[in-house]
Amino acid sequence: MRNRSSFLTPAILSLALLQMLPFPARAGDQEFRTLVERMSAYYQKRPMRFMGWLNFVANRFTLQGVSHFQIAIFDDIDTSRTPPSEDLESSLASLVGPSYQPFVRVHDVRSGDWTCIYTRESGKARFEMLIVSIDSTDAVLMKMQLTPDALREWVDEPMKKGRDSREEARHAEVN
Amino acid sequence: MNVSYNKIRTSAFLTLFGVMLAGTFSPPAFGQDPRLDIKNLEALSKKASEVVDVNLDGPLLKLASRFMTDEDDREGLEVIKNLKGIYVKSFTFDKPGDYSVEDVEAIRSQLHAPAWSRIVTARDKREGEITEIYLMTERDGGNILGMAIIDAEPTELTVVNIVGPVDIDKLSQLEGKMGIPRLGDQTKEQKPAGHHEKP
Numbered sequence: 001m002r003n004r005s006s007f008l009t010p011a012i013l014s015l016a017l018l019q020m021l022p023f024p025a026r027a028g029d030q031e032f033r034t035l036v037e038r039m040s041a042y043y044q045k046r047p048m049r050f051m052g053w054l055n056f057v058a059n060r061f062t063l064q065g066v067s068h069f070q071i072a073i074f075d076d077i078d079t080s081r082t083p084p085s086e087d088l089e090s091s092l093a094s095l096v097g098p099s100y101q102p103f104v105r106v107h108d109v110r111s112g113d114w115t116c117i118y119t120r121e122s123g124k125a126r127f128e129m130l131i132v133s134i135d136s137t138d139a140v141l142m143k144m145q146l147t148p149d150a151l152r153e154w155v156d157e158p159m160k161k162g163r164d165s166r167e168e169a170r171h172a173e174v175n
Numbered sequence: 176m177n178v179s180y181n182k183i184r185t186s187a188f189l190t191l192f193g194v195m196l197a198g199t200f201s202p203p204a205f206g207q208d209p210r211l212d213i214k215n216l217e218a219l220s221k222k223a224s225e226v227v228d229v230n231l232d233g234p235l236l237k238l239a240s241r242f243m244t245d246e247d248d249r250e251g252l253e254v255i256k257n258l259k260g261i262y263v264k265s266f267t268f269d270k271p272g273d274y275s276v277e278d279v280e281a282i283r284s285q286l287h288a289p290a291w292s293r294i295v296t297a298r299d300k301r302e303g304e305i306t307e308i309y310l311m312t313e314r315d316g317g318n319i320l321g322m323a324i325i326d327a328e329p330t331e332l333t334v335v336n337i338v339g340p341v342d343i344d345k346l347s348q349l350e351g352k353m354g355i356p357r358l359g360d361q362t363k364e365q366k367p368a369g370h371h372e373k374p
Contacts, residue, residue, distance in 0.1 A: 101235055104227065107227075
């Protein structure tokens, strides 16, 4: 019993410490980590800690047709680093790379919030979606895989889904 | 002999120059591109409370057509399968009067005759809504190259640009989808080919 306890305690402590590491230092695909690092370099800011827990939980409660959900939140960003509206599109395009196709862009003019959604095909009947949401204080990067049916909902109602994703990004920041 | 050769060479150069000049200003360069320059509406963006852009082209449009496997989707698939792109820009305003007729003119100015013909103008005076549908056809009035829809409501202005051959009879299949607003019965008011309104 004592042996088992001595094994479990460091394991739990290690797990706890692992969760405290910034997100890019841990799980997630290499491409997402690269994107996070690029954004991190851009804003000179590390993403929030405990993203591992959030991703772990989110992947168990994602909507039907959504999987491999990953999120990185950069809070209290220096908004003076955010490119002006007319340059934001090209700046984000260079951030996400040419493989992603711009799909929906929502700009709340009053608050200055931007949500840009990109998609690309990802092999066998799977599609990847990348959502970049930037507001006056935070920036959120989300990546997920969608089934064709889930993407079809987006294609049918791109404006509604784009607005919804902006709200989701806001909630992620608040939580 | 030399003089004659020089004359021939000069004349050949002039002919070549003329052909190149004509090519530069040939009809395709004079606005036969059905893709609207929506970026010139940035001034309108500043008056809006929200701006939404939707780009459905290339691989994404192909994907969309691949999903349309249901029986109900057959006509919708017929509409989009040959399209090159659907581009939507929607402005939402806080209150009526936040945008003017002149602002809409920035869009209309791109929809000139002879390249573009307005085929539908529908006004709902009670709701204060105006919908205009424009078509770009080949110069001989044959194939449709693209379509533009301006849907102006008191607090919302939506511009839809469909690039590629559109079957206008089946346009209703796309209403309310892909960012295209619902047009009600307005599409039924289209005039027969060759009797287009000029903007």
